[in-house]
Amino acid sequence: MAALALIGKIGEHDGKEVELRGWLYNKRSSGRIHFLELRDGTGFIQCVVVKGEVPDEDFEAAGKLTQESSLRLTGIVRADARAKGGYEITVKSVMPFQVAQDYPITPKEHGIDFLMDNRHLWIRHKRQHALLSIRHEVIAAAQQYLNDNGFLRVDAPILTPAACEGTTTLFETEYFEEKAYLSQSGQLYNEADAMAFGKVYCFGPTFRAEKSKTRRHLIEFWMLEPEMAWCDQEENQRVQEELVSYIVAKVLEKRRAELAVIERDVTKLEDIKPPFPRLSYDDAIDILKGAGRDISWGDDFGAPDETLISERFTRPVFVTNYPTSMKAFYMQPEPGRPEVVKCADMLAPEGYGEIIGGSERIWDPALMEERMRQHNLSEEAYGWYMQLRKFGTVPHSGFGIGIERTVAWITGSEHIREMIPFPRLLYRLRP
């Protein structure tokens, strides 16, 4: 009796007869021999059906299989130098489950609009399969690192009564008799959690109702946000560079095959180790001016600016001490330089730009009250947040890492929309 096997671990069955269950990815045929390329969710493998070596009705059934038909088959696992994954299946029997009709994504090239309309099917294909497998590894590694380093996962609510940072536009929804908004960050709740548990993180989707239309924006994206009590900005950055290095190392360790499928230059990833270079906002402005950009102190970086800076480094770079005026109300001012705050954005190399934003938070109740007045934040909405500065306030810091941007960088992808199973983009809500 043939043992049930997974393509991803087919090497464990070398020389043995196995049963595979999956879908037909592609078929090539030459009269007396069919090459069935089978996928089962864990991998892809070529199954060879030779006339005379299987029952005649099985050979005929194999010839009638169409792209994405579902089937089971049995055969002998055989190491073969001609095979892409190193193994092939010499088929003994073929059992079609359903012969698919007119599968839309054919083996030739397609436009992005068509592929996005067929996203529910596109995720079956090799490149998408590799990208989403790497996404899984990024998330798993990030949580592993935090769990191993004393962080507790304490998630933040998705439905919130008010903005966390005030600047970006929020999705509004009904909450019985009042208005609620979809979370754009778990930051403020994280600070409460850090005062309760010390080191915490939250992980979940966040929503920005910005009408952004670029290769690095999603309307709905996933963010991992650690927050640490008794932590200053230097320690905060140390955690960030260790976390990112750990993620990259885990992807290199566990997803070599997927990196090969998408033809990623892994030598660029093998150099990702702490420490990461630090660059002050002041110096970054000088570099941009030197490169001929029309920018002056106090301006935010545009996408071309971030690209220009990150292209100059082979590792992710921290840009530190941004002007107070362009950052969130809760950031701690730099001692002796109130015009800048203790913060850093981490820009991924190769031109990818920002993947992390982090800062030390204001702990002083008087300063926090002043900032909340300046930003017109109401006592009603932010009273609970203010209490964190009254009942045992401590220095604390944290950051948020954008999962899809991180995956885009690690996979060397052009566009962020393929880094999430079902992207929500400007003017695209389906499927």
Place this chain on the structure above:
RNA sequence: UCCUCGAUAGCUCAGCGGUAGAGCAACCGGCUGUUAACCGGUGGGUCGCAGGUUCGAAUCCUGCUCGGGGAGCCA
């Protein structure tokens, strides 16, 4: 929201004032090592929508709709 490019067969595109084309997919046939397999054949179209110019519009003009790329904002 702004700038810019585009919409022709199921898909990717060519055709750019004179009767609608190719490759792939589908269907039929051939091929014992293919791997975006290949070779022969068949079917397949309200040229995004609405107006206009013209003897004649897929082709030129205007508006609309939908999409790509870029900007701003951000992770």
